[in-house]
Amino acid sequence: MSNYDFNIRERAEMFKALGNPHRLAIFHRLVACCMPGTLCDTDCVERFTVGRLGDGLDIAPSTLSHHLKELNRAGLIEMRRNGKMVECWIEPDMLDNLGSFFAIPRDELMRNTK
């Protein structure tokens, strides 16, 4: 159904990326807001610049950039330059895929229904 299919090593890379409090905070901000390709696209685009994502995190710009790069390398976020700024967002399908990793297998659900 989706074009996301990861092996254990790739998934570990993703979770490792989420395993840093700063990166997780950034990721969570992106999850909590809207995503491109959706109705709220134009409303929120300016809120997703690299600079904004670092607000309140108290880290150097170079550190922020490094973390964003890690999230991007792990395949968790998308980035695109738009003029002077770089915009970041999450693809909803990616989120679905991540969540499904924690789903109890179908047949176990069957057997476990008491």
Place this chain on the structure above:
Amino acid sequence: MSNYDFNIRERAEMFKALGNPHRLAIFHRLVACCMPGTLCDTDCVERFTVGRLGDGLDIAPSTLSHHLKELNRAGLIEMRRNGKMVECWIEPDMLDNLGSFFAIPRDELMRNTK
């Protein structure tokens, strides 16, 4: 509904624990199998000993023990000694909680439905 409520730092600890390929493989084995407090309890208990969890991972017992401890400390797995062996398992509620972290917020889902 559930008694799991984690802040960003605690969640980052969880994802960090899952961010190692060996630990993720171990965790995945536990997810893919049944859990205590369920019908399949007695069938599978012997499959969850520490020793079995390390099968095929090609790591020293001390390393395996270390990884299990990390998963346990992060709150991802449960451990209980049963005779000579130590059994490991995952609480289904924990899994639900982890998965829900990646759920697109309700009102965003509304707005994004095109």
Place this chain on the structure above:
DNA sequence: ATCATAATTCGACATATTTCGAAATATAGA
């Protein structure tokens, strides 16, 4: 009590990560 098996603790070492500041790059606007 002794032995064998399962698992953990400890200490050590190599490697990886986080973080920063300084310098470099990209781009819009005067």
Place this chain on the structure above:
DNA sequence: TCTATATTTCGAAATATGTCGAATTATGAT
């Protein structure tokens, strides 16, 4: 072209992690 702003790259330092082997602890069996 020059300037200001946004972001990235680079190099260095401190800290954390993954791994092992040796020693230790826990438990059941002889």
